Amino acid sequence: MDKEIEKEEHLIEEKQILVKEQRYAGFWLRFWAFLFDLIVLYAINQVLLKPVIQMAGLESLHIITFSAGSILYAISFFAYFALMTKYTGQSLGKMIIGIKVISIDGKPLSWGTVLFREGVGRLIHQIFFFTKFIYIVIAFTPKKQGIHDMIAQTAVIHVEK
16 A cells, blocks of 8 residues: 555656656747637637527627627637647647647646636636736746646646657
């Protein structure tokens, strides 16, 4: 039993060492990956969602101050990033740039971590105009983490090709 615990502790230490030795992705790489993702999402929304919204007559339907269409677009935005991050650690933009989201502790990304990072984290950055500029924090932190990364205990690293 003690040997199993020692083995697990050793594996955890090895994973933490590997995480510490990673090359972290900076602001500009992440910016270009995100920009590419926005282009992909725009195309997907125009081809798949917009016709459905128009056929269903949801353009004029408003829920509080949001149109049904804008709510569906927000859901597709969240779903794209959450699903891609959970299953691959990378969005299409991150794949092209060669970067990936990891958990700081070296464990696989959990649903809770991904949902928090992609949901709450992006909400923090999108809710007010000035909070969009908080992303610049990435350029000045040792692990190149945004506020959402720090809270979710994640980082974005270079992927070896």
